Amino acid sequence: MKVFLAICVLISLGLASADYRLRNRSDMLTYREECVKELAVPADLVEKYQKWEYPNDSTTQCYIKCVFTKWELFDKTTGFNVENIHQQLVGHGADHNVAFHGKLAGCVDNNEQGSNACEWAYRGATCLLRENLAQIQKSLAPKA
Numbered sequence: 001m002k003v004f005l006a007i008c009v010l011i012s013l014g015l016a017s018a019d020y021r022l023r024n025r026s027d028m029l030t031y032r033e034e035c036v037k038e039l040a041v042p043a044d045l046v047e048k049y050q051k052w053e054y055p056n057d058s059t060t061q062c063y064i065k066c067v068f069t070k071w072e073l074f075d076k077t078t079g080f081n082v083e084n085i086h087q088q089l090v091g092h093g094a095d096h097n098v099a100f101h102g103k104l105a106g107c108v109d110n111n112e113q114g115s116n117a118c119e120w121a122y123r124g125a126t127c128l129l130r131e132n133l134a135q136i137q138k139s140l141a142p143k144a
C-alpha cells in the first residue's frame with residue numbers, strides 16, 4: 001500500500017511539473033503587447049521595458065504582474081510558482097539542481113507584509129531579474 005501510494009505521488013508530481021509549457025520569445029512579445037494594451041502603458045515606459053528596465057512605479061508593478069500571470073509564473077493568490085520559473089530557465093530536459101532552485105526561491109516571498117499583488121509580483125520579479133538576467137535572456141533568445 002505504501003509503495004503504491006508513493007508511486008501515485010511520484011506520478012502526479014511528474015505530471016504536474018511536465019504540465020508547464022516552456023515559453024519562447026514570441027510568447028513573451030505577445031504577453032508584453034497584451035499587457036501594454038490592458039494597462040494602457042505609456043510609450044516611454046514600454047521603451048524602458050524593451051531595455052529590461054523596470055522602474056518602481058505602480059504601472060510597471062502591475063505590468064510585471066500581468067506578464068508573470070499570463071506566463072503562469074505568478075498567481076495573485078498563491079504567489080510565485082518557483083517550479084515553473086525554474087523550468088523556464090533551465091528547460092525541460094535540464095538537470096534540476098537544488099542549489100539553483102534555492103537561489104530562485106530566495107527571491108520570492110509569501111507576501112507576509114500583505115502588499116497588493118502588483119507590488120508583490122514586482123518585488124519578486126525585480127530580484128529574479130537582478131540575479132538571473134543572463135539566464136532569462138538566454139531562455140528567450142531566438143533559436144539559431
Ligand SMILES: *[C@@H]1O[C@H](CO)[C@@H](O)[C@H](O)[C@H]1NC(C)=O
Pocket residue numbers: 023024025026027143
Ligand atoms: C513559440 O511557441 C509557440 C507556442 O508553442 C509556437 O506556436 C511558436 O511557433 C514558437 N515560436 C518560435 C519562434 O519558436
Ligand SMILES: *[C@@H]1O[C@H](CO)[C@@H](O)[C@H](O)[C@H]1NC(C)=O
Pocket residue numbers: 056122123126
Ligand atoms: C518600490 O518603492 C516603494 C515605495 O518607495 C518601496 O517601499 C519598495 O520597497 C520599492 N520596491 C522595490 C522592489 O524596490
